[in-house]
Amino acid sequence: MSVSLREVAKAAKVSVGTVSNVLNRPEVVAPETLARVQRIIDDLGFVPNGFARQLRSGNSRTLGLIVPDVANPFFTEVARGVEDAASKRDYAVFLCNSDESASKEDRYINVLIQQQVRGVLITPTDVKSDRLDAMRERGIAVTLVDRELKGRQQCSVSVDDVHGGQLGIEYLTGLGHSDIAWVCGPDSIPQVADRGAGVAKAAKIAGAKVETIRVSLMNTPQGEEAARKILSFKTMPSAIFCANDLLALGVMRTLRESKIRIPEQVSILGYDDIEFAASAAVPLSSISQPAYQMGVTAADLLLNECEERDTHEHQQIRFQPQLVERASTGKH
Amino acid sequence: MSVSLREVAKAAKVSVGTVSNVLNRPEVVAPETLARVQRIIDDLGFVPNGFARQLRSGNSRTLGLIVPDVANPFFTEVARGVEDAASKRDYAVFLCNSDESASKEDRYINVLIQQQVRGVLITPTDVKSDRLDAMRERGIAVTLVDRELKGRQQCSVSVDDVHGGQLGIEYLTGLGHSDIAWVCGPDSIPQVADRGAGVAKAAKIAGAKVETIRVSLMNTPQGEEAARKILSFKTMPSAIFCANDLLALGVMRTLRESKIRIPEQVSILGYDDIEFAASAAVPLSSISQPAYQMGVTAADLLLNECEERDTHEHQQIRFQPQLVERASTGKH
């Protein structure tokens, strides 16, 4: 079916070793031999069998990236960063969607081990990390994305989520809001827990009341669900802080259907600052994270670990979130 | 580093062949041997090396999916469909982003060949198909997504783009618009060409004037760019039809910044009906395509071709687009 190196060697009347050298160490091959073999390779349309190659050499040029939700623009933005950084260094990226499910995550980790990826970038769905250790034991480098695990010897790129939560509440209380709803997913998601901790901390300092509305997934339909819950309250909060923009867009959609004016009656603050936040019905104020930059940084860290294993030093890089003020939030 | 089958064999005091049988044909192994070997496999944390496995057996359980833009929710929706269908049949998916660039596409095709994927789902950036033929010659099944190539022996899942273009113009002229702007990317993108053909056809029938504004990429910033061009016209069109929703959202954003009222002054119609269309500043009317369903269907076709190569018959499945009416379009 496929042309093998052996066939190329025969056609070029050289040994397999020479063809291999043409591919991997062209400098040791005589120029004219090089040219001749190159031509035959092109003529025959030979593409080396990656499996065989890496079975022998022991390492591939592929990375895995496991995200909890590909449909979330925040993560596609991270993915773009990872991909750009990786392809610059001639690596390809396996993009996997864990869908916030630990079992899907496990399944993909297994696939990636089988595919013998060189390294894995992951936003783990929960704290248990034996799966990650299993990869490391196999010599697969692991870098955490949008997540930091303290006291661990590994690289990570994260954003200060506690600070992000604080930032949001400080901003809202600064606008005069003292009755705030915090819409978020389950606490098992570390980002949610951290942002929630920041929210609680800042609320305590400011003396504001914060009601937590917890939904199962962090997407738009669940945001609509949350909004319906809020609409059923005896007294509506004057501001809603959502743990990500998809939730916020869902909340906004449902509130607007109920003719609630934003921000006059309710302020809405999102998190992530995805591209669509600015195009929303009411342009969404949000806590911004440098998604693309995080992807690039994480990939660079990971590749550094892969390629300079001995001199590599684990780093925890932490970005700071920023408030982006738009029309969905106002004074109370 | 990693535990090999040979080590398992030694620990279990059986031959490598037996361990292999435990993995692949457990029914031929005596129950107690099976149990013993299984336990050792678990104890040692053995995961078979996928490369070696497939080097020998000749086929992997991975697919490739090449999309022109991962940041476009239409394609992430397709990707979700592909992934769900694939994981149901225990395949993993390599998601690749060609970024609308033929060279990146080529590079990824090469990577996928190297990784020896079983099949590839692709939305090719342009018509030249020798790369696709190259894959087929290597025994890699190829299915076209959101794209149909007539007179070719291959599977495809597409939407009737000519009809979609017509549908949009018929709807707009039906609302009384006779001066319409058609905002689109380069004609080298087949979807653009087809939708444009439908637009031209319907405009001719209805006797409407259509001005084409062409941009280089089909994303939000380019939509803003297009809107600036339109704002510089002597006479503004009364309706703008965009070749996808990202363009439409960009157009909408810029027009609103210029205090143009939508749909009173200008109607805007998008294409794809991505999830955010409904949450837009003015909820966006759009031509809807069954993205998730397309992904599922495409993956099923491809896997059918992979697994039943001899009985497989190529199919061209074509979905019909539908108009979704929201607030961004109105009578003229």
Place this chain on the structure above:
DNA sequence: TATTGTTTATGAATCGTTTCAATTGAGGGA
């Protein structure tokens, strides 16, 4: 007892590369 069949286990060959020790041959110096 001899023959045949059935079940289970074996281990060498194989897939397509890379690697590396060994070989070849050309050129230079004595």
Place this chain on the structure above:
DNA sequence: TCCCTCAATTGAAACGATTCATAAACAATA
């Protein structure tokens, strides 16, 4: 002419699995 170097090339071993022809052990039948 002989010896030495050095660059270029060779070819066999190895990577870790699967496959398959064969063997071993035992039971059933003639």
